[in-house]
Amino acid sequence: MTGTVYTETLIHSAPEAFVSEAPYQLIIVTLDSGTRLTGRVSGDAVEIGDAVILAEERNGVPFFRKK
């Protein structure tokens, strides 16, 4: 599954259950099909417009990496 980064943020201040993972990048990806998905980033940080590919799913959350 591939798409383009629609928007992103790097979260420094996390909710209770995610404190140990901070900082982490949250993104919305526009998939090639046009659907948008909210997910996270594996590996290098991404910017708006970057092409990304689904790397894995953890606990139902899609993790994307730069293509």
Next chain:
Amino acid sequence: MRPVAIIGIGKTPFGAFPDRDLRSLAVDSGNKALLDAGLEPKAVEAFYLGNFAGPSFIGQSHLAPFIAGPMGITGVPCTRVEAACASSGSAFFHAFSAVAAGLYEVALVTGVEKMTSQQTPRVAEILAMAGECGTEGKAGATFPALFAMIARRHMYQYGTKKEHLAAVAVKNHANGAKNPDAHMKKIITLEQAMAGKPIADPLNVYDCSLVSDGAASVVLAPLDRAREWTKKPIRVLGIAQTSDFVALDRKEDITVLQAVRTAAAKAYKMAGVGPQDIQLAEVHDCFTIAEILAIEDLGFVSKGEGGPYTAEGRTALTGERPVNTSGGLKAKGHPVGATGVAQLCDVALQIRGEAGDRQVSRHELGLAQNLGGSGASAVVTILAAA
């Protein structure tokens, strides 16, 4: 539908009050509003409570009668309304509707939240429940993160700069410093606002509203009877509540608060006025970017112009259209469930000419815009001197 007026207002100060509980804050503001209207509690025919997360924050449910009883209000409908940060704006909308329909002569609306008894990560977790928990929440989103993603996209599409966001914070802190009831009465510089501790890029701590305790109340009655109780009735000239998807990724363009646009269009139509007529506004600056979006989607400026318009000082106290003269959620504070009614109290104070050091010169027609979540609920209310 008959015309409706606000005949009494009452607020507690906003802040971190370790020795005050949710109920005492709510009761305090309600008593003040009733006193302002010269009414006894037994005159109240319906009580509406706006509260977002009392059960999570303080472990108490059934909050409307829990608060109304000790205020001396029993034997009438007591209803809690929850619409995230638009809870009390929505409670007000429903109270207005009932009074306008002729169901009640006197209705009391209270908004309250007690937030500071929890630590920040737990507060973030409770607030995140106003987003789409199955996707956004599971991925570790916070509310600052949702608005940070909106800010990033706004910057990308319109060239909005970090300095524009900071200008909102600087202005609202300057206004808050003139408001004795504000949580933070501290003037900040642009440099300080730019260099705050990062929360969710590009937002830093100065881009975020405050975690506060507080309550606010208003009393509603039919306009034709308002002068039985007050010399300074405020007419509810127009009001609308609308909705949108909760999930940010379901919105076509996240730089637009579509629910605000539709609520504003309806409220302007009902009031018979347009955005150019509004002299002052309290808008929902839960984050600095949210104020920029609000002034655009209310039609004060074109899409993409909100940042420069703010940086030029045109929404300052002395500007052509003062926005958030109270200090806004940014400096006055944001006890989530109290915010919608507090905004109405602040617009009413300006219209009455009782806003003290922050009083603006043109104050016959004001607007309040209350937002829930990342834009799934919106209430826009237009108030005028009656």
